[in-house]
Amino acid sequence: MNPPQSSTNKHFIGLDIGGTKILGVLVEAGSESGPLTFSELATATRPSVKGNQGVLDSALTVVSTLLDQADLPVNRIGGIGIGIPGAVNASTGVVYNAVNLGLEQLELRRELEDRLGVPVAVNNDVKIAAIGAAHDLGLDGSVVYLNIGTGMAACLVEDGEIFAGTTGVAGEIGHLPVDPDGVPCGCGQVGCLETIASGSAITRQWPSDATHPSDELLAEHLGGNPEATRIFRSFASGIAQAVRVIVLSYDPEMVILGGGMRKLGQPLSAEITAAFEEWGSASPFIASLNLGARLSILPHESNAGATGAALMAHRITTAHTPCES
Numbered sequence: 001m002n003p004p005q006s007s008t009n010k011h012f013i014g015l016d017i018g019g020t021k022i023l024g025v026l027v028e029a030g031s032e033s034g035p036l037t038f039s040e041l042a043t044a045t046r047p048s049v050k051g052n053q054g055v056l057d058s059a060l061t062v063v064s065t066l067l068d069q070a071d072l073p074v075n076r077i078g079g080i081g082i083g084i085p086g087a088v089n090a091s092t093g094v095v096y097n098a099v100n101l102g103l104e105q106l107e108l109r110r111e112l113e114d115r116l117g118v119p120v121a122v123n124n125d126v127k128i129a130a131i132g133a134a135h136d137l138g139l140d141g142s143v144v145y146l147n148i149g150t151g152m153a154a155c156l157v158e159d160g161e162i163f164a165g166t167t168g169v170a171g172e173i174g175h176l177p178v179d180p181d182g183v184p185c186g187c188g189q190v191g192c193l194e195t196i197a198s199g200s201a202i203t204r205q206w207p208s209d210a211t212h213p214s215d216e217l218l219a220e221h222l223g224g225n226p227e228a229t230r231i232f233r234s235f236a237s238g239i240a241q242a243v244r245v246i247v248l249s250y251d252p253e254m255v256i257l258g259g260g261m262r263k264l265g266q267p268l269s270a271e272i273t274a275a276f277e278e279w280g281s282a283s284p285f286i287a288s289l290n291l292g293a294r295l296s297i298l299p300h301e302s303n304a305g306a307t308g309a310a311l312m313a314h315r316i317t318t319a320h321t322p323c324e325s
């Protein structure tokens, strides 16, 4: 009943493990000529369970749900890619200090390879989402993904490859201090960008019982509440500053704004654009950077984290040669 085993598996699984949920996709890779395309055969979401065993069990549940949905045995899967918060050693697949998942250290790759018998690749969630976002938007060349979730972090992607730096810290621009009179940051510095422009910055400045305090802040801002407008504009200005730093540092073709806070959508991009225009009116140099034209917001429906993880799985199981097109 099972289809004959092909010499090269074309099916890959990507898992985006977050603090509250695990999103998985099972894809089939398209033809080997031309740009890589994926057809999505199954998707599954499960709540994240904290702790080493919880993370392993919930990841395995998502994998078996995907296989059931696609009616495929595990030996038809070429590889599994995983994006997870925390510090990740991409060569060993060991995850360190994923605080929101209650992990101090987990040999995620080895544990899953032992259980499933399939190659597994693991990397930090923002880095994985960066390659997924560039793929989803069809962008080659140099692209920076700016993730605004609970915190702020960025990742440079060059021709589909992650640039992580010598120790993996490249892109941690949320910890760039910009306000000497600002509030202390969890990193031990004062006035970091992340204390102004992140989900945690909104929660601190706009305490609320709402499920999504940022949505409430947005509604109050649009309704004319001056305090909400002040906080919203400061938040948008922090993102604008991050984009300026990114463009001055890397000069990418595009900066993609992703993470949960991107859902603030058009009102957010309007405030960011207003900040760019204010700086540009005072500085022909800044105006010449065309910051507004270089910023793109990741669409609501994009599952960049899971797509990027599937891309990584595809890479570890195919002889990786850069595209020549």
Ligand SMILES: [Zn+2]
Binding pocket: 174, 175, 176, 185, 186, 187, 188, 189, 192, 194
């Ligand atoms: Zn900091």
